Structures are given as structure tokens and as C-alpha cells.
Amino acid sequence: MHGIESPAAVRAAVRLDEVTKRYGRGRAAVEALRGVSAELPAGSFTAVMGPSGSGKSTFLHCAAGLDRPTSGRVLLEDTDLSGLRERRLTRLRRDRIGFVFQSFNLLPSLTARQNIVLPQRLARRRTDREWVREVVERVGLAGRLDHRPGELSGGQQQRVAIARALAAKPAVVFADEPTGALDLSTGRDILALLRAAVDAWRQTLVMVTHDPAAAAYADRVLFLADGTIVDAMDRPGAARIADRMTLLGA
């Protein structure tokens, strides 16, 4: 088993049990994940690294219920995602999971404020205004809420996306290369912000990244190679992460 277990006393926000994911059939089949087991403790920040093609995006998509494993189980808190029909899975993603993407994925015709509360509007849920105000303040968007994405910098747009992800108080936020489209110093600000969400609110966060300096913001770094978890490091520095990536041939 290529499992990375955390202490049993720590409640897992996400658990993968022997997850495999195969794309295609027969000789053309690709095994993107090969029996991956991992526990991501509630309130922790996990970075997922690995060479190109090692299965990082597949790991994120399976863990977030965006894609179904070929075999194995994914549990979000106490819910087994493999047992859910499409509609319930969609609802669970909307209600319990926040997403942050490299490309921000904001709606250009809506203001920052409207983008932030859109998922809750679509879910016909009342927004907790006090909470949204706190989130907006924390992400540093006060004064920019009436701007449309086109009137904001890349860093500000990512702040809107992060506020949107946090506004529904999700069990887990999944971030896919959240600093990939930003310059170095803006990227660092965004990572500090994600770190602060974990520290201040015990937000569980899972981030896929190519960048050792970004992964160094995490509590734990999981290393994927060829569809399996080959290593895990707790609170490593960027240099140690970079060395490990070099050994993996990245």
C-alpha cells in the first residue's frame, strides 16, 4: 500500500482508500492513479507535488468529486462519494467544497461582490453577510467589491476567487496551481492568504502545485510519481522539496 496515514486522533476531512483511476481501455489505457491512499486532516494544508503526468490533477479531481475513481473510495468527512448519484454529488460539491483555479474562473459580467456570493445564490441559500464581510476583509478586497474582474489585477481576481471559495464555509478548498498565472510577489501574497485561512479558520486546504516555494506554505507535502504517493514531508522548506523533485526527475 502506498498510503500516507495521519494520527488516528485527527479527524480526516478527506480520505482516499486505494484509489485507482484508469483512462481509456485495452492497450491505450493509462493508469493515472494506482492504489493511492491518503488522509487529509481537518484544518490542515496539504500540497500535492510530482513530475508532469504523475497524477496530481487526477488526484485533485478524484478527491474533490469532480471525477470518479475506477476503483477505491473517496470520503469527504463521513460521506462516501463513490456511493453518490450524480445529482447528489453535484450538490455536495456545491455545498461542501470550494475551488480555486489557476485561471480564476470568475464571471466577467458580474462584480466582485456578485461573483463571491454567486454559488450561494445558485444554491438558493441565504448568505451569511457577517461571514462574507469577514472573508472580504481578510482577503483584502474591501473597496473593490463593485469592480468587475476586468477592472481588477490578477492578484485581486484570485482574491475574489478565494473569497468565493470560502464564502460557503466549505469542508475543503481545493486549489489547482492557484499562483500559476501570477507574478512571484503577487503569488506569495496569495499563498500567505491561503495559509492565513488555514491558521485563522482551520480551513482544510489541498493545493496542487509545481512550485517548491509554494508547497513550502503547506503543513504536509505529498509527492506523486507515476500514479502513486512515493513520499510525504511535514513542514519542509522549499530547498528540501526542490531536492526531492529533482530526485523524481522533475
Ligand SMILES: Nc1ncnc2c1ncn2[C@@H]1O[C@H](COP(=O)(O)OP(=O)(O)OP(=O)(O)O)[C@@H](O)[C@H]1O
Ligand atoms: N482525460 C484523460 N484521458 C486520458 N488520459 C488522461 C486523461 N487525464 C489525464 N490522463 C493521463 O493520466 C496521467 C496523469 O495525468 P494528470 O493530469 O493527473 O497529471 P499531472 O501530474 O497533473 O500532470 P501536469 O503536471 O502535467 O498537469 C497522464 O499520463 C495523463 O496523460
